[in-house]
Amino acid sequence: MKNNKSSVSGKYIIFVGLVSFTFAAIFFSLSEFLSRTVNSLTLSFIFLIVIILTGILADIVGTAVAASDEMPFHAKSSKRVKGARESVHLIRNADRVANICCDVVGDIAGTVSGALGIALALQIITLWQEINHFTLNMMLTALIAALTVGGKGFGKKIALSRPNEVIFFVGRVIASFNGIKGIRLPVKRGE
Numbered sequence: 001m002k003n004n005k006s007s008v009s010g011k012y013i014i015f016v017g018l019v020s021f022t023f024a025a026i027f028f029s030l031s032e033f034l035s036r037t038v039n040s041l042t043l044s045f046i047f048l049i050v051i052i053l054t055g056i057l058a059d060i061v062g063t064a065v066a067a068s069d070e071m072p073f074h075a076k077s078s079k080r081v082k083g084a085r086e087s088v089h090l091i092r093n094a095d096r097v098a099n100i101c102c103d104v105v106g107d108i109a110g111t112v113s114g115a116l117g118i119a120l121a122l123q124i125i126t127l128w129q130e131i132n133h134f135t136l137n138m139m140l141t142a143l144i145a146a147l148t149v150g151g152k153g154f155g156k157k158i159a160l161s162r163p164n165e166v167i168f169f170v171g172r173v174i175a176s177f178n179g180i181k182g183i184r185l186p187v188k189r190g191e
Helices: 010-037 041-067 071-078 084-092 094-127 133-161 163-181
Strands: none
Touching: 010 041, 010 094, 041 094, 041 133, 041 163, 071 084, 071 163, 084 094, 084 163, 094 133, 133 163
């Protein structure tokens, strides 16, 4: 049974906006620091791919949580299957999870990958000054856009065809993390 009620409040929206601003500033500063400190095109490119993959994975989770059904997880939860309780919690908070994954993480990853593309272009220009700046910027922008859009398109196909499997995997990851750290998700009564 899906919960169609939104749990997003005005305070939550302001909070998410402030968190997004903070994370974007931190990730941009980190990427700028790494691009200036690490003079390796390979490491800069790897960092760019990691940021793009982070955005794609977050988009997969955000799409899957909106499409998943909590009923199969109740039976697993009653049998105390690791990750089932966390999966129910994710689905019952689908609007917030989708917002954080798709909007906050996904959009920050997109913004930071663009900034990293500029930093990467500057590194390449420093190494090969004779390179055409316009062509380089166009190619890097096109590559970042193609990887991001293509990856998210492929990810949406996975998320919509197997939403419960995706959410159960995320639930198990959260349960494993909780087991290591001893932290539990705050769960409302009745979950």
